[in-house]
Amino acid sequence: MSFLDDIVDSASGLLGGAWDMLTGSGVAGGVARAAALGYMLKEVTASTSKESQTPDTVRSQEPDYGVREQVDPDTNNSIPVVYGEAYLGGKVVDAVLTNNNQTMWYCLAICEQTGPTISGTPSVLSFEKIYWNQSEIVFQSDGVTAASLRDEEGNSSSDINGLVKFYCYSGSSATPAAIRGYAQGNTASAYNVFPNWTVNHSMENLIFVLVRVDYSKEKNITGLGNLEFKIKNTLTQPGDVLNDYMTNSRYGAGITAEEIKAS
Protein backbone atom coordinates (compact mmCIF):
# COMPACT_ATOMS: atom_id res chain seq x y z
CA MET A 1 0.00 0.00 0.00
CA SER A 2 1.61 3.18 -1.22
CA PHE A 3 1.27 6.69 0.20
CA LEU A 4 -1.16 7.46 -2.65
CA ASP A 5 -3.67 5.06 -1.15
CA ASP A 6 -3.26 6.86 2.15
CA ILE A 7 -4.14 10.18 0.49
CA VAL A 8 -7.30 8.66 -1.04
CA ASP A 9 -8.33 7.14 2.25
CA SER A 10 -7.81 10.44 3.98
CA ALA A 11 -9.92 12.35 1.45
CA SER A 12 -12.60 9.69 1.64
CA GLY A 13 -12.76 10.06 5.35
CA LEU A 14 -13.07 13.86 5.15
CA LEU A 15 -15.68 14.02 2.39
CA GLY A 16 -17.63 10.94 3.51
CA GLY A 17 -20.60 10.30 1.18
CA ALA A 18 -19.55 12.96 -1.27
CA TRP A 19 -16.38 11.04 -1.96
CA ASP A 20 -18.37 7.93 -2.77
CA MET A 21 -20.44 9.92 -5.26
CA LEU A 22 -17.33 11.32 -6.95
CA THR A 23 -15.72 7.95 -7.28
CA GLY A 24 -18.89 6.00 -8.05
CA SER A 25 -19.93 4.81 -11.48
CA GLY A 26 -23.55 5.99 -11.44
CA VAL A 27 -25.15 9.04 -13.15
CA ALA A 28 -25.00 11.04 -9.95
CA GLY A 29 -21.31 10.25 -9.67
CA GLY A 30 -20.64 11.56 -13.21
CA VAL A 31 -22.53 14.79 -12.58
CA ALA A 32 -20.68 15.29 -9.33
CA ARG A 33 -17.30 14.71 -10.99
CA ALA A 34 -18.09 17.26 -13.74
CA ALA A 35 -19.17 19.85 -11.17
CA ALA A 36 -16.08 19.27 -9.08
CA LEU A 37 -13.81 19.56 -12.11
CA GLY A 38 -15.50 22.82 -13.14
CA TYR A 39 -15.08 24.25 -9.65
CA MET A 40 -11.40 23.36 -9.57
CA LEU A 41 -10.80 24.94 -12.98
CA LYS A 42 -12.56 28.11 -11.82
CA GLU A 43 -10.35 28.31 -8.75
CA VAL A 44 -7.16 27.72 -10.72
CA THR A 45 -8.11 30.42 -13.28
CA ALA A 46 -8.98 32.90 -10.56
CA SER A 47 -5.72 32.21 -8.80
CA THR A 48 -3.72 32.80 -11.98
CA SER A 49 -5.48 36.04 -12.87
CA LYS A 50 -5.02 37.35 -9.35
CA GLU A 51 -1.26 37.02 -9.76
CA SER A 52 -1.26 39.04 -13.00
CA GLN A 53 -3.53 41.76 -11.65
CA THR A 54 -0.86 43.53 -9.64
CA PRO A 55 -2.30 46.74 -8.19
CA ASP A 56 -1.04 49.99 -9.78
CA THR A 57 0.27 51.14 -6.45
CA VAL A 58 2.52 48.10 -6.29
CA ARG A 59 3.68 48.49 -9.92
CA SER A 60 4.53 52.18 -9.53
CA GLN A 61 6.91 51.31 -6.78
CA GLU A 62 9.05 49.29 -9.22
CA PRO A 63 12.34 51.12 -9.98
CA ASP A 64 12.68 52.74 -13.42
CA TYR A 65 15.90 51.47 -14.91
CA GLY A 66 15.64 53.82 -17.89
CA VAL A 67 16.45 52.87 -21.45
CA ARG A 68 19.62 51.89 -23.20
CA GLU A 69 19.90 54.75 -25.65
CA GLN A 70 22.15 54.14 -28.65
CA VAL A 71 23.03 57.04 -30.91
CA ASP A 72 24.08 56.48 -34.51
CA PRO A 73 27.01 58.72 -35.41
CA ASP A 74 29.15 57.45 -38.25
CA THR A 75 32.45 58.75 -39.56
CA ASN A 76 31.26 57.93 -43.08
CA ASN A 77 28.13 60.09 -42.93
CA SER A 78 28.20 62.76 -45.62
CA ILE A 79 26.95 66.25 -44.93
CA PRO A 80 24.31 67.10 -47.54
CA VAL A 81 23.88 70.33 -49.51
CA VAL A 82 20.44 71.95 -49.74
CA TYR A 83 19.19 74.32 -52.42
CA GLY A 84 15.58 75.50 -52.27
CA GLU A 85 13.61 73.46 -49.72
CA ALA A 86 14.29 70.01 -48.33
CA TYR A 87 13.38 67.69 -45.47
CA LEU A 88 16.41 66.27 -43.68
CA GLY A 89 16.94 64.01 -40.71
CA GLY A 90 20.28 65.26 -39.48
CA LYS A 91 23.40 63.28 -38.51
CA VAL A 92 24.32 62.84 -34.86
CA VAL A 93 27.85 64.16 -34.29
CA ASP A 94 27.87 64.46 -30.50
CA ALA A 95 25.84 63.17 -27.56
CA VAL A 96 26.15 63.63 -23.80
CA LEU A 97 24.20 62.24 -20.85
CA THR A 98 23.89 64.69 -17.95
CA ASN A 99 21.73 65.61 -14.97
CA ASN A 100 22.00 62.24 -13.15
CA ASN A 101 21.13 60.36 -16.35
CA GLN A 102 17.90 62.33 -16.75
CA THR A 103 18.96 64.62 -19.63
CA MET A 104 20.41 63.69 -23.01
CA TRP A 105 22.03 66.25 -25.29
CA TYR A 106 22.41 65.59 -28.99
CA CYS A 107 24.12 67.58 -31.71
CA LEU A 108 22.77 66.97 -35.20
CA ALA A 109 24.50 68.27 -38.33
CA ILE A 110 21.83 69.09 -40.90
CA CYS A 111 23.54 70.45 -44.03
CA GLU A 112 26.26 72.64 -45.47
CA GLN A 113 26.17 76.43 -45.47
CA THR A 114 26.10 77.35 -49.16
CA GLY A 115 27.87 80.18 -50.94
CA PRO A 116 26.53 83.46 -52.34
CA THR A 117 24.58 84.13 -55.52
CA ILE A 118 26.42 85.16 -58.69
CA SER A 119 25.74 88.77 -57.80
CA GLY A 120 27.32 88.24 -54.39
CA THR A 121 24.25 88.12 -52.15
CA PRO A 122 24.91 85.64 -49.31
CA SER A 123 22.58 82.65 -49.21
CA VAL A 124 20.47 82.24 -46.08
CA LEU A 125 19.40 78.85 -44.75
CA SER A 126 16.50 78.86 -42.32
CA PHE A 127 14.58 76.37 -40.19
CA GLU A 128 11.00 76.20 -41.42
CA LYS A 129 9.54 73.36 -39.35
CA ILE A 130 10.66 70.50 -37.15
CA TYR A 131 8.89 67.14 -36.96
CA TRP A 132 9.04 64.56 -34.16
CA ASN A 133 7.81 61.10 -35.13
CA GLN A 134 6.03 62.52 -38.18
CA SER A 135 4.18 65.14 -36.08
CA GLU A 136 4.94 68.85 -36.33
CA ILE A 137 6.37 70.38 -33.19
CA VAL A 138 4.60 73.45 -31.84
CA PHE A 139 6.95 75.48 -29.67
CA GLN A 140 6.44 77.56 -26.59
CA SER A 141 6.80 81.32 -26.93
CA ASP A 142 10.57 81.08 -26.34
CA GLY A 143 10.90 79.40 -29.74
CA VAL A 144 13.15 76.72 -28.22
CA THR A 145 11.03 74.52 -25.94
CA ALA A 146 8.58 72.07 -27.50
CA ALA A 147 4.99 72.61 -26.36
CA SER A 148 2.98 70.04 -28.28
CA LEU A 149 2.87 67.74 -31.29
CA ARG A 150 0.37 68.14 -34.11
CA ASP A 151 -0.17 65.31 -36.58
CA GLU A 152 -1.36 65.54 -40.18
CA GLU A 153 -5.00 65.26 -39.16
CA GLY A 154 -4.71 68.14 -36.72
CA ASN A 155 -4.70 66.02 -33.57
CA SER A 156 -2.64 67.55 -30.80
CA SER A 157 -0.66 65.97 -27.99
CA SER A 158 1.11 67.84 -25.21
CA ASP A 159 3.16 64.90 -23.92
CA ILE A 160 6.31 66.52 -25.20
CA ASN A 161 5.62 69.81 -23.41
CA GLY A 162 8.74 71.15 -21.70
CA LEU A 163 10.70 67.94 -22.16
CA VAL A 164 12.49 68.65 -25.46
CA LYS A 165 14.37 71.79 -26.50
CA PHE A 166 15.84 72.70 -29.89
CA TYR A 167 18.72 75.16 -30.26
CA CYS A 168 19.16 75.93 -33.96
CA TYR A 169 22.28 77.34 -35.63
CA SER A 170 22.86 78.55 -39.15
CA GLY A 171 26.49 78.76 -40.20
CA SER A 172 28.53 78.22 -37.05
CA SER A 173 28.39 77.81 -33.28
CA ALA A 174 28.30 81.58 -32.92
CA THR A 175 25.28 82.16 -35.18
CA PRO A 176 22.08 81.06 -33.41
CA ALA A 177 18.94 80.93 -35.52
CA ALA A 178 15.21 81.09 -34.87
CA ILE A 179 12.59 78.74 -36.24
CA ARG A 180 10.27 80.44 -38.71
CA GLY A 181 7.12 81.74 -37.07
CA TYR A 182 8.72 82.36 -33.70
CA ALA A 183 9.91 85.90 -33.14
CA GLN A 184 11.90 84.86 -30.13
CA GLY A 185 14.35 82.06 -30.58
CA ASN A 186 17.70 80.76 -29.58
CA THR A 187 20.22 83.53 -28.91
CA ALA A 188 23.03 81.63 -27.18
CA SER A 189 26.22 80.41 -28.80
CA ALA A 190 26.37 76.64 -29.14
CA TYR A 191 29.50 76.32 -27.02
CA ASN A 192 27.63 77.99 -24.19
CA VAL A 193 24.70 75.58 -24.50
CA PHE A 194 26.10 72.12 -25.20
CA PRO A 195 27.84 70.47 -22.21
CA ASN A 196 31.64 70.36 -22.37
CA TRP A 197 31.89 72.39 -25.57
CA THR A 198 34.42 75.20 -26.02
CA VAL A 199 34.97 77.88 -28.66
CA ASN A 200 36.93 75.27 -30.58
CA HIS A 201 33.65 73.52 -31.38
CA SER A 202 33.14 75.95 -34.24
CA MET A 203 30.83 73.80 -36.44
CA GLU A 204 32.06 76.00 -39.25
CA ASN A 205 29.81 76.41 -42.30
CA LEU A 206 27.24 74.00 -40.90
CA ILE A 207 23.52 74.19 -40.31
CA PHE A 208 22.99 72.23 -37.11
CA VAL A 209 20.75 71.72 -34.09
CA LEU A 210 21.41 70.99 -30.43
CA VAL A 211 18.60 68.92 -28.92
CA ARG A 212 18.01 68.58 -25.19
CA VAL A 213 15.74 65.70 -24.12
CA ASP A 214 14.56 65.27 -20.51
CA TYR A 215 13.64 61.68 -19.66
CA SER A 216 9.98 60.91 -18.94
CA LYS A 217 8.74 57.35 -18.98
CA GLU A 218 5.18 58.47 -18.28
CA LYS A 219 5.16 60.75 -21.35
CA ASN A 220 7.07 58.20 -23.43
CA ILE A 221 9.98 60.62 -24.00
CA THR A 222 12.84 58.18 -23.63
CA GLY A 223 15.18 59.19 -26.45
CA LEU A 224 15.60 61.08 -29.64
CA GLY A 225 12.44 60.67 -31.67
CA ASN A 226 12.39 60.29 -35.41
CA LEU A 227 13.39 63.86 -36.26
CA GLU A 228 12.92 65.69 -39.53
CA PHE A 229 13.87 69.28 -40.31
CA LYS A 230 12.37 71.36 -43.08
CA ILE A 231 15.20 73.59 -44.31
CA LYS A 232 14.85 76.47 -46.76
CA ASN A 233 17.72 78.01 -48.71
CA THR A 234 17.34 81.37 -50.44
CA LEU A 235 19.66 80.06 -53.18
CA THR A 236 17.04 78.82 -55.65
CA GLN A 237 17.80 80.22 -59.11
CA PRO A 238 19.32 77.55 -61.40
CA GLY A 239 22.21 79.80 -62.46
CA ASP A 240 23.11 80.64 -58.87
CA VAL A 241 22.87 77.00 -57.84
CA LEU A 242 25.02 75.74 -60.73
CA ASN A 243 27.58 78.48 -60.16
CA ASP A 244 27.76 77.69 -56.44
CA TYR A 245 28.10 73.97 -57.01
CA MET A 246 30.79 74.43 -59.65
CA THR A 247 32.88 76.93 -57.71
CA ASN A 248 32.59 75.75 -54.11
CA SER A 249 35.80 74.07 -53.01
CA ARG A 250 34.23 72.54 -49.88
CA TYR A 251 31.42 70.49 -51.40
CA GLY A 252 31.51 71.39 -55.11
CA ALA A 253 33.83 71.05 -58.08
CA GLY A 254 36.15 73.83 -56.94
CA ILE A 255 36.39 75.44 -60.38
CA THR A 256 37.85 78.93 -60.16
CA ALA A 257 35.46 81.81 -60.80
CA GLU A 258 37.52 83.16 -63.70
CA GLU A 259 37.03 79.89 -65.56
CA ILE A 260 33.26 80.37 -65.60
CA LYS A 261 31.55 82.93 -67.78
CA ALA A 262 28.71 83.87 -65.49
CA SER A 263 27.15 86.63 -67.60
Added chain:
Amino acid sequence: MTINLTSYKSIQSNLFVRIQVDYYRTSASDSYTEEVLKFSDMLTPFTINDEVYTGLGRLMSVSSSSSEIRVSGGQVTITLSGIPNSSIYEILHSKIKGCPVRIYRAIFDASTGAFLNISGNPLGRYRGFVNNYSLNEDYDNATGTSSNTLVLVCSSSVDVLQNKLSGRKTNPDSFKKTATLAQADASMDRVPNLENATFNFGAPS
Protein backbone atom coordinates in the same frame (compact mmCIF):
# COMPACT_ATOMS: atom_id res chain seq x y z
CA MET B 1 36.32 81.01 -79.29
CA THR B 2 37.04 81.01 -83.01
CA ILE B 3 39.28 83.27 -85.01
CA ASN B 4 38.78 84.47 -88.58
CA LEU B 5 41.71 83.54 -90.79
CA THR B 6 40.02 83.92 -94.20
CA SER B 7 42.11 86.94 -95.15
CA TYR B 8 45.42 85.12 -94.73
CA LYS B 9 46.94 83.04 -97.52
CA SER B 10 49.32 81.10 -95.29
CA ILE B 11 49.69 80.73 -91.58
CA GLN B 12 51.81 78.80 -89.12
CA SER B 13 50.95 77.79 -85.61
CA ASN B 14 53.05 77.17 -82.55
CA LEU B 15 52.21 75.62 -79.22
CA PHE B 16 52.86 77.33 -75.91
CA VAL B 17 52.87 75.32 -72.70
CA ARG B 18 52.41 76.84 -69.26
CA ILE B 19 52.88 74.67 -66.15
CA GLN B 20 52.27 76.18 -62.74
CA VAL B 21 54.51 74.40 -60.22
CA ASP B 22 53.66 75.43 -56.67
CA TYR B 23 56.43 73.36 -55.07
CA TYR B 24 59.59 73.82 -57.09
CA ARG B 25 63.19 73.42 -55.95
CA THR B 26 66.51 72.61 -57.56
CA SER B 27 67.89 70.29 -54.87
CA ALA B 28 66.65 68.21 -51.99
CA SER B 29 67.98 70.70 -49.43
CA ASP B 30 66.32 73.78 -50.94
CA SER B 31 62.98 75.10 -49.80
CA TYR B 32 60.04 75.04 -52.17
CA THR B 33 59.17 78.09 -54.22
CA GLU B 34 56.54 78.81 -56.82
CA GLU B 35 57.72 78.49 -60.39
CA VAL B 36 55.89 78.79 -63.68
CA LEU B 37 57.45 76.73 -66.46
CA LYS B 38 56.76 78.40 -69.82
CA PHE B 39 58.04 77.01 -73.09
CA SER B 40 57.03 76.70 -76.71
CA ASP B 41 58.03 74.92 -79.89
CA MET B 42 59.26 78.18 -81.38
CA LEU B 43 62.95 78.66 -81.98
CA THR B 44 63.19 81.90 -80.06
CA PRO B 45 61.64 83.24 -76.88
CA PHE B 46 58.24 84.80 -77.46
CA THR B 47 55.86 86.81 -75.30
CA ILE B 48 52.16 86.11 -75.14
CA ASN B 49 49.78 87.31 -72.44
CA ASP B 50 52.67 89.33 -71.01
CA GLU B 51 54.66 86.18 -70.27
CA VAL B 52 57.90 85.14 -71.98
CA TYR B 53 57.92 81.55 -73.27
CA THR B 54 61.28 79.84 -73.80
CA GLY B 55 61.70 78.54 -77.33
CA LEU B 56 62.57 74.86 -77.31
CA GLY B 57 61.96 74.22 -80.99
CA ARG B 58 61.97 70.54 -81.85
CA LEU B 59 62.99 69.57 -78.34
CA MET B 60 59.36 69.93 -77.35
CA SER B 61 56.44 67.99 -78.68
CA VAL B 62 52.81 67.67 -77.74
CA SER B 63 50.64 64.72 -78.68
CA SER B 64 47.39 65.24 -80.53
CA SER B 65 44.19 66.01 -78.73
CA SER B 66 40.60 65.82 -79.88
CA SER B 67 38.43 68.85 -80.45
CA GLU B 68 34.78 68.11 -79.89
CA ILE B 69 31.63 70.19 -79.63
CA ARG B 70 30.77 68.58 -76.33
CA VAL B 71 33.31 68.88 -73.55
CA SER B 72 35.15 65.60 -73.18
CA GLY B 73 38.12 64.24 -71.36
CA GLY B 74 41.39 63.08 -72.85
CA GLN B 75 45.08 62.71 -72.20
CA VAL B 76 47.87 64.75 -73.73
CA THR B 77 51.55 63.91 -73.54
CA ILE B 78 54.16 66.65 -73.48
CA THR B 79 57.68 65.50 -74.30
CA LEU B 80 60.78 67.54 -73.47
CA SER B 81 64.08 66.26 -74.85
CA GLY B 82 67.70 67.23 -74.34
CA ILE B 83 67.53 67.73 -70.61
CA PRO B 84 71.09 67.67 -69.19
CA ASN B 85 71.87 65.42 -66.24
CA SER B 86 72.42 68.45 -64.01
CA SER B 87 68.79 69.46 -64.41
CA ILE B 88 67.33 66.10 -63.50
CA TYR B 89 67.26 66.97 -59.80
CA GLU B 90 64.95 69.89 -60.44
CA ILE B 91 62.40 67.46 -61.79
CA LEU B 92 62.91 64.79 -59.16
CA HIS B 93 62.80 67.12 -56.16
CA SER B 94 59.92 69.30 -57.35
CA LYS B 95 56.29 68.31 -57.05
CA ILE B 96 55.34 68.08 -60.70
CA LYS B 97 52.38 65.75 -60.35
CA GLY B 98 49.09 67.55 -60.01
CA CYS B 99 50.35 70.83 -61.43
CA PRO B 100 47.90 72.68 -63.69
CA VAL B 101 48.85 72.71 -67.37
CA ARG B 102 47.62 75.04 -70.09
CA ILE B 103 48.50 74.70 -73.74
CA TYR B 104 47.85 77.56 -76.15
CA ARG B 105 48.04 77.60 -79.90
CA ALA B 106 49.26 80.88 -81.35
CA ILE B 107 48.82 81.74 -85.04
CA PHE B 108 51.54 83.52 -87.05
CA ASP B 109 51.82 84.82 -90.55
CA ALA B 110 53.90 82.16 -92.35
CA SER B 111 55.48 84.61 -94.73
CA THR B 112 56.62 87.19 -92.19
CA GLY B 113 56.59 85.14 -89.02
CA ALA B 114 54.61 87.88 -87.29
CA PHE B 115 52.09 87.15 -84.61
CA LEU B 116 48.58 87.76 -85.93
CA ASN B 117 47.13 90.45 -83.75
CA ILE B 118 43.50 89.40 -84.15
CA SER B 119 40.78 88.61 -81.67
CA GLY B 120 41.01 85.14 -80.18
CA ASN B 121 44.73 84.68 -80.84
CA PRO B 122 46.26 82.79 -79.06
CA LEU B 123 43.70 80.02 -78.78
CA GLY B 124 43.37 77.83 -75.74
CA ARG B 125 44.05 74.27 -76.84
CA TYR B 126 44.19 72.21 -73.71
CA ARG B 127 43.63 72.58 -69.99
CA GLY B 128 44.45 69.90 -67.49
CA PHE B 129 46.80 68.66 -64.81
CA VAL B 130 50.03 66.66 -64.79
CA ASN B 131 48.86 63.18 -63.97
CA ASN B 132 52.23 61.44 -64.16
CA TYR B 133 55.70 61.82 -65.60
CA SER B 134 58.58 59.64 -66.69
CA LEU B 135 62.25 60.20 -67.39
CA ASN B 136 64.08 58.37 -70.16
CA GLU B 137 67.88 58.48 -70.42
CA ASP B 138 69.80 58.38 -73.73
CA TYR B 139 73.43 57.47 -73.02
CA ASP B 140 76.11 58.25 -75.62
CA ASN B 141 78.96 55.73 -75.36
CA ALA B 142 81.24 57.72 -77.60
CA THR B 143 81.19 60.90 -75.57
CA GLY B 144 80.29 59.35 -72.24
CA THR B 145 77.43 61.77 -71.77
CA SER B 146 73.73 61.33 -71.60
CA SER B 147 70.67 63.41 -72.21
CA ASN B 148 67.25 62.85 -70.79
CA THR B 149 63.72 63.01 -72.03
CA LEU B 150 60.89 64.08 -69.75
CA VAL B 151 57.44 62.83 -70.66
CA LEU B 152 54.58 64.59 -68.89
CA VAL B 153 51.28 62.74 -69.05
CA CYS B 154 48.44 65.22 -68.55
CA SER B 155 44.79 64.56 -67.77
CA SER B 156 42.20 67.08 -68.83
CA SER B 157 40.16 69.02 -66.28
CA VAL B 158 37.12 67.01 -67.34
CA ASP B 159 38.81 63.74 -66.36
CA VAL B 160 39.88 65.21 -63.05
CA LEU B 161 36.38 66.48 -62.29
CA GLN B 162 34.84 63.13 -63.20
CA ASN B 163 37.07 61.41 -60.67
CA LYS B 164 36.76 64.09 -58.03
CA LEU B 165 35.10 63.35 -54.70
CA SER B 166 33.99 66.40 -52.81
CA GLY B 167 32.04 67.26 -49.69
CA ARG B 168 32.62 66.77 -46.00
CA LYS B 169 31.95 63.78 -43.81
CA THR B 170 31.22 63.71 -40.12
CA ASN B 171 34.70 62.78 -39.01
CA PRO B 172 37.56 64.89 -37.59
CA ASP B 173 39.94 64.50 -40.54
CA SER B 174 37.42 65.51 -43.15
CA PHE B 175 36.21 68.46 -41.10
CA LYS B 176 39.62 69.85 -40.23
CA LYS B 177 40.68 70.02 -43.87
CA THR B 178 38.33 72.92 -44.45
CA ALA B 179 37.99 74.44 -40.99
CA THR B 180 39.59 77.77 -40.23
CA LEU B 181 40.67 76.48 -36.85
CA ALA B 182 42.14 73.40 -38.60
CA GLN B 183 43.77 71.12 -36.03
CA ALA B 184 42.22 72.96 -33.10
CA ASP B 185 38.67 72.43 -34.38
CA ALA B 186 36.99 69.90 -32.11
CA SER B 187 33.54 69.85 -33.71
CA MET B 188 33.70 66.23 -34.91
CA ASP B 189 36.29 64.86 -32.50
CA ARG B 190 33.83 62.68 -30.58
CA VAL B 191 32.19 61.00 -33.56
CA PRO B 192 34.59 58.01 -33.71
CA ASN B 193 34.18 57.39 -29.96
CA LEU B 194 30.40 57.60 -30.09
CA GLU B 195 29.99 54.94 -32.76
CA ASN B 196 28.13 52.05 -31.13
CA ALA B 197 28.16 53.85 -27.76
CA THR B 198 25.13 53.45 -25.49
CA PHE B 199 23.75 55.67 -22.73
CA ASN B 200 21.68 54.54 -19.77
CA PHE B 201 19.17 57.30 -20.29
CA GLY B 202 16.79 57.61 -17.31
CA ALA B 203 18.59 55.05 -15.17
CA PRO B 204 18.96 55.76 -11.45
CA SER B 205 22.28 57.43 -10.75
